[in-house]
Amino acid sequence: MKITTKINLLTTAWLFCILLIINVVVFFSFMTTTVNMEKNVLLQKTNDIIQELHTQNATTLPEDRLKSYLTEHSFIRIVSPDSKVTNQAISDKDLAEKIKYKFSSKSGSQLRTIRDEGGEEQVLIVRVPIMSHKHVIGTLEIGERLMGLEMSKDILVTILAFCTVIAVVLSLLGGRWLSNIIMRPIANMIQTMEDIERSGIPKTIMLHNRTRDELEKLATTFNLMIKRLQENSEKQKQFISDASHELKTPLTVIRSYANLIRRRGIQNEEITVEAIEAIHAEATRMQRMAEALLDLAASEKEMVLEIKSLDLISLCQSILQQFRNVYKREFIFHYSQDPIIVKADELKIKQVIIILLDNAIKYSSDKIEMFLEQNEDDVVIRVKDYGIGIPNKEIQHIFERFYRVDKARSRETGGTGLGLAIAKNIMKQHKGEIKIRSEEGKGTEVELFIPAS
Ligand SMILES: Nc1ncnc2c1ncn2[C@@H]1O[C@H](COP(=O)(O)OP(=O)(O)OP(=O)(O)O)[C@@H](O)[C@H]1O
Numbered sequence: 103m104k105i106t107t108k109i110n111l112l113t114t115a116w117l118f119c120i121l122l123i124i125n126v127v128v129f130f131s132f133m134t135t136t137v138n139m140e141k142n143v144l145l146q147k148t149n150d151i152i153q154e155l156h157t158q159n160a161t162t163l164p165e166d167r168l169k170s171y172l173t174e175h176s177f178i179r180i181v182s183p184d185s186k187v188t189n190q191a192i193s194d195k196d197l198a199e200k201i202k203y204k205f206s207s208k209s210g211s212q213l214r215t216i217r218d219e220g221g222e223e224q225v226l227i228v229r230v231p232i233m234s235h236k237h238v239i240g241t242l243e244i245g246e247r248l249m250g251l252e253m254s255k256d257i258l259v260t261i262l263a264f265c266t267v268i269a270v271v272l273s274l275l276g277g278r279w280l281s282n283i284i285m286r287p288i289a290n291m292i293q294t295m296e297d298i299e300r301s302g303i304p305k306t307i308m309l310h311n312r313t314r315d316e317l318e319k320l321a322t323t324f325n326l327m328i329k330r331l332q333e334n335s336e337k338q339k340q341f342i343s344d345a346s347h348e349l350k351t352p353l354t355v356i357r358s359y360a361n362l363i364r365r366r367g368i369q370n371e372e373i374t375v376e377a378i379e380a381i382h383a384e385a386t387r388m389q390r391m392a393e394a395l396l397d398l399a400a401s402e403k404e405m406v407l408e409i410k411s412l413d414l415i416s417l418c419q420s421i422l423q424q425f426r427n428v429y430k431r432e433f434i435f436h437y438s439q440d441p442i443i444v445k446a447d448e449l450k451i452k453q454v455i456i457i458l459l460d461n462a463i464k465y466s467s468d469k470i471e472m473f474l475e476q477n478e479d480d481v482v483i484r485v486k487d488y489g490i491g492i493p494n495k496e497i498q499h500i501f502e503r504f505y506r507v508d509k510a511r512s513r514e515t516g517g518t519g520l521g522l523a524i525a526k527n528i529m530k531q532h533k534g535e536i537k538i539r540s541e542e543g544k545g546t547e548v549e550l551f552i553p554a555s
């Protein structure tokens with residue numbers, strides 16, 4: 103069942119219940135008020151008759167006097183204490199026969215239902231004792247068919263039923279109309295999602311007018327999600343095209359050298375050695391690139407970091423010692439205090455530092471300096487070299503994947519252009535930052551900011 107139909111049916115059922123309760127209250131209030139009014143009229147009549155008996159100092163009245171108090175369908179009787187009718191006037195014989203006379207020393211009224219060919223009818227009977235010298239000498243009894251009440255009751259029931267039906271119909275129609283208005287944006291969203299599902303192309307929902315409600319928020323969130331998916335899919339496409347392009351170059355080199363050996367044969371030792379050297383270099387490069395690509399993919403995944411307290415000074419010292427052992431270069435380490443502790447993933451931070459030192463080694467030949475500073479908000483690791491530097495206009499691109507300033511030179515140094523992209527991702531995962539300052543011909547300084555724990 104559609105949600106609009108569900109809401110519509112539920113609200114209408116609820117409205118029907120409310121109307122039913124109201125109808126019952128109205129009906130019973132009407133009935134009691136009307137009966138009470140009739141009762142008051144009859145009591146007034148009994149008062150008048152008793153008054154007349156007292157003024158005439160009699161126990162009965164002449165029949166025509168009593169008749170003057172009668173209405174069309176009623177009777178008046180005086181019943182003595184020995185339960186005998188001493189005086190009566192009747193305008194409705196049938197009624198008088200159906201209601202048995204009764205002596206009563208207490209005032210009271212009674213509503214009775216009688217049946218005849220016309221159906222059911224309500225009869226109101228009022229009994230009032232007649233007193234003389236503090237003794238009850240008889241009961242004055244007046245009975246009357248409530249003809250008007252039956253009719254009014256029928257009219258009232260018809261009106262209430264009619265109004266209830268109209269209200270239910272209006273509620274159903276109005277509910278449908280209102281829920282259509284409310285559900286229109288949702289229908290719009292469903293349509294868009296179905297389109298996406300059918301075509302496989304992400305697309306946003308058109309927001310026609312600003313309603314500032316939950317539905318608009320839903321649509322905006324959906325659009326943001328789609329935008330993010332589009333961006334991701336763009337990035338992925340770009341990555342695949344970059345990666346395949348980068349892998350194609352070494353493959354072309356390998357193939358052309360292999361062809362060369364095929365054509366010239368292995369007899370020519372000089373060419374063979376050159377070809378084997380080139381094939382080996384390119385294969386190594388490809389292997390390195392594949393490793394770097396895997397690293398990059400891992401750094402781009404929103405993966406869980408193994409955050410632990412990390413002593414940066416001992417980490418930097420151990421990395422520098424390894425570098426000193428492998429590269430016969432001068433590495434100088436400066437730090438502002440000891441210890442400097444951060445909360446971070448040790449392996450990832452180590453990877454970033456190695457990427458920076460690797461660049462400094464590749465693109466400089468002088469000493470390499472490393473600075474470690476503790477600030478109020480963050481810890482800064484700086485790697486500084488005095489090498490070739492980066493031209494100003496290139497700096498904005500060097501965090502892009504596969505970007506290398508000097509492609510030919512990078513070929514010699516074996517760079518893939520992925521190091522800084524990986525470093526940037528890792529810093530982003532740590533909610534930190536990476537900044538670079540460089541002057542062509544003078545040197546480069548890369549700064550890592552890790553939030554203080
Ligand atoms: N310290 C530096 N001095 C001069 N140029 C640098 C320095 N660091 C980076 N660059 C320039 O930025 C480019 C991108 O650096 P990145 O580390 O991302 O790639 P790469 O070093 O070429 O390859 P790899 O993936 O092996 O690190 C380099 O090719 C280089 O041109």
Ligand SMILES: [Mg+2]
Nearest residue numbers: 460461521522
């Ligand atoms: Mg590098």
